[in-house]
Amino acid sequence: MRRYLLKRMLTGLLMVMISVAINFVLVRLAPGDPMVMLAGVDNPNPAQIAALTEKFGLDKSIPEQFFIYVGGVLRGDFGYSYVNERPVLALIGERxxxxxxxxxxxxxxxxxxxxxxxxxxxxxxxxxxxxxxxxxxxxxxxxxxxxxxxxxxxxxxxxxxxxxxxxxxxxxxxxxxxxxxxxxxxxxxxxxxxxxxxxxxxxxxxxxxxxxxxxxxxxxxxxxxxxxxxxxxxxxxxxxxxxxxxxxxxxxxxxxxxxxxxxxxxxxxxxxxxxxxxxxISKRDYPLLSGIYLIIALSIAIMMIVVDIVYSLIDPRIKYTD
Amino acid sequence: MSLLDIKHVDITYHVGKKDVYAVQDANMSIEPQDALGIVGESGSGKSTLAMGMLRLLSERICTIDGEVIFDGKDLLKLSDEELRKIRWTEISVVFQKSMNALSPVHRVGKQMEDVYRIHRPNASKEEIRSRVIEMLKVVNLPSRVYTSFPHELSGGMMQRVSIALSLLFNPKLLVLDEATTALDVVTQGQILKEIMALQEQFRLTRVMITHDVSVVASTCNKIAVMYAGRMLETGYVKDVLVHPKHPYTQGLLKSFPSFNGEKEELRGIPGALPDLSVKPTGCVFAPRCPYATEQCRTSLPTLQTVGNQWQAACHQLGGVSNGGN
Structure with a gap:
């Protein structure tokens, strides 16, 4: 049972990492530039857009951005929302x-x-x-x-x-x-x-x-x-x-x-x-979007393990062997 | 006096708008400590008869007519409460597919205790527990079975559990519905031997439903041969299986190999079961019977006595007797 749980936790972690990576890449491949939206769609100022892009690190390559993001998450820093200018975790916490x-x-x-x-x-x-x-x-x-x-x-x-x-x-x-x-x-x-x-x-x-x-x-x-x-x-x-x-x-x-x-x-x-x-999604707020997806993936991974444990408790026919 | 008297029992299933006449005009009487084997092929109505007389078929899907007199009471006319009191204390059943005979999520011992408590609500915990363990011992099961779940036991062990459960209250009548069919021949042989020993020990009367004539031959003293919902021949095993009178019984015996004697050709009975939703005008076996005449196709033969408690329903009895040998 203990080894089974350990195995499940590792696969759960792997699942979360893969889903975060896919989400991270996918939202950046989607059309629409968050910086254009921040600068104002009606009256875009190229200099301002360039400055914002650099400020939020969007001028770097996607793999580079990804490692910076993962590094932040591991330190408990989920980044700042572009739109709200507040920490992602605080925004999610409120909701x-x-x-x-x-x-x-x-x-x-x-x-x-x-x-x-x-x-x-x-x-x-x-x-x-x-x-x-x-x-x-x-x-x-x-x-x-x-x-x-x-x-x-x-x-x-x-x-x-x-x-x-x-x-x-x-x-x-x-x-x-x-x-x-x-x-x-x-x-x-x-x-x-x-x-x-x-x-x-x-x-x-x-x-x-x-x-x-x-x-x-x-x-x-x-x-x-x-x-x-x-x-x-x-x-x-x-x-x-x-x-x-x-x-x-x-x-x-x-x-x-x-x-x-x-x-x-x-x-x-x-x-x-x-x-x-x-x-x-509609404002292309990348850090917030990634943060929400990460929380969802994490909660699914955790609940699936809990479900497995509960399952073995209520049905004696199910036993996890090492 | 007979323990169980089945008189003119008809069981009809209602399937959509169609009626299926699964059992028609079944008649049988069982003396105390008899062992009756009901044989017939799949769909002959043998299980339906057993389930029907114990009122285990849903009243929403079928109707039962006739009388089933058990120990002086008509089981078909008892109130639910009266029937509930007789169930298991006087009549118990061992079902086919014993692997599914108990709930998969409750422990075997707990379920047996639950059953014991139904009819002995005031029994102490100690008494219940010791009775259950005693019964497990009777059927040669280790005591660990008490705390096991059904899926942790083998088919043979579950069959023994079912038998132990059925003997919990020392019933007068034990019905075994294809109880050993799903087992391998070695286990089947062991369990049949044990059942016969238990019958002696508990002075049981036994009804055995099976499609295996050899099981009846080796464990029963009486036999009833069913075909397409009707009883075609009833009597003592030593008469019916040695000198079968009915062409169907004769055909049935020819389709089983014999261990001793000459090597004979095995023959099946050509044809298939008739449509049970159509009431036959003549003998139900006539379409497959090699001796059938015009009379067989137009008029229904009734059971005629051909010996000591030996009856057969056939128009051609005179002409085909001993045709089985």
Whole structure:
């Protein structure tokens, strides 16, 4: 087990390095020059552009730039954002909280409700309730998140005025303390609902098909023949076997949470990582972009190892040998 | 008095809009400490009959008519709660594919304890544990099996676990559904021998479902031959397998090699099982039977007594008797 973990950490590190290198090169190969944007697109001053290019080291070759960047990262220096003139890590640090607030809440709701519905539908598969929920799950599965977000804004914010259209806090009110928490929660409702509705079908289908599959297993017939009550049979034996796939899928989707939900954060003007990523792409803010990708790659690598460990804990059939 | 009486049992599967008549008019009676072998090819309805009489088939996919009288009670008419009490304490089953007979994520011993607790809810931890370990010992398993997971055991060991589990409450009737089919012949031989010894020790009545006539010949005293959902011949093994009356039984025996005696040509039965969703007008075996006449194709033969508890359903009994030798 220990050697296996060590091996996994090394491959994880390698994966992060490769992804950072690819991202680093790729964004620089893309059309568009950040210095032109900084100098002003409408009235570019060649002397200023040249000065900026030299200041940020963009006049060096790409391999050279890459080694300077990696050297900085190893010392904990992720560079400065061109646009914001602030350390990349500080910018990301500000955004991680709001992003996790949306993505984690939505994930918990989607997993809980999706799984409950899936289990319920599997127990009475073919019934009216099952058919309705299955239909809805296909509907929401094929709905684009930004469209659903816009429709919810249209209905609950613009028409009914029940909820705010966008943002994380009411800037004008300037709440503090508990009132601020309540205000954030109030702003959280629509983005979280949108994201949860979009992700729910996924967990619904996994739970439903997994329960159905386990219920047709031979050991269920055995235990039923022993006279075990259906309740105990289901709660102890069916669920324990059927929830393994859900746990593993949740684990791997946790890894992607930190990257945020670009569309939803943009639609709701939510100050999170997704929005930061979006604006850094459109402004060609290389250091910020590389920083965000690095954080995402790192969190995926770490979560994958955690998922592997959790997997071996919940399924006795999986053992990692050296 | 017989322990189990199966009377006019029909089992019909509902597949979409079609009905499949998997078992029709099954009749059988089993005395205490009998060992009955039900033989037939795949799709003959033998497993369906066993699962159906124990009410293990989902009521959403099939209907069962007739009577299954076990110890004076009709299993098909009992309430769920009454049935639950009989299950495992009086009738237990060893299923085919024993590798999947237990939950893969729970330890073997814990699952057996769980089963024990169903019918002995007030038993102490010590009592439960010692009973489970005792039963593992009975089927010659080491005590480490208690803390093992199913995937850590071999097919033969899991089969022994299934048998240990089935004997937990010392049931009157033990049903073995293709219990040794998946095992190699050496292990199969050992386990069959152990099962027979256990039958003596626990005074069991046994129903053995198999497609292997040799298993029935070596371990049972009674036999029922099924084909296309119907029982074609029933009786004592020493009668039916020595002087088969029904052309199907005769054909079945010719398709197995014999160890002693002359080297005979092995012959299968030409043709295939009929479509079970069409109710036959005549004998189900008529399309493949070498002796079939017009009468066989138009009227259904009923079981006729041809000896001591020996019955066969065939119109041509007079004409083909001893044709198997």
């Amino acid at each position: 991680v909280g709001p992003t996790l607030m949306v993505t984690l809440t939505a994930l918990i709701i989607a997993v809980a409700i999706g799984t409950l519905l899936g289990v319920r539908c599997a127990r009475k598969s073919g019934g009216v309730f099952d058919q309705i929920i299955c239909g809805l799950s296909y509907l929401f599965d094929s709905t684009p998140s930004f469209w659903l977000g816009l429709m919810l804004i249209l209905l609950f914010a613009s028409t009914l005025h029940w909820l705010p259209t966008s943002g994380m806090v009411n800037m004008r009110a300037g709440y503090t303390g508990l009132a601020r928490v309540g205000d954030i929660a109030y702003h959280l409702v629509l983005p979280v609902s949108t994201l949860a509705l979009i992700t729910m079908p996924y967990y619904f289908r996994i739970a439903r098909s997994s329960v159905l599959q386990v219920m047709s297993e031979d050991f269920i017939t055995t235990l039923r023949a022993t006279g075990m009550s259906e309740k105990r049979l289901f709660n102890k034996y069916v669920l324990r076997n059927a929830l393994i796939p859900t746990v593993t899928v949740v684990g791997s989707s946790l890894a992607h949470l930190i990257g945020g939900a670009v569309f939803i954060e943009t639609v709701f003007s939510w100050p999170g990582m997704g929005q930061l990523l979006y604006s850094s």
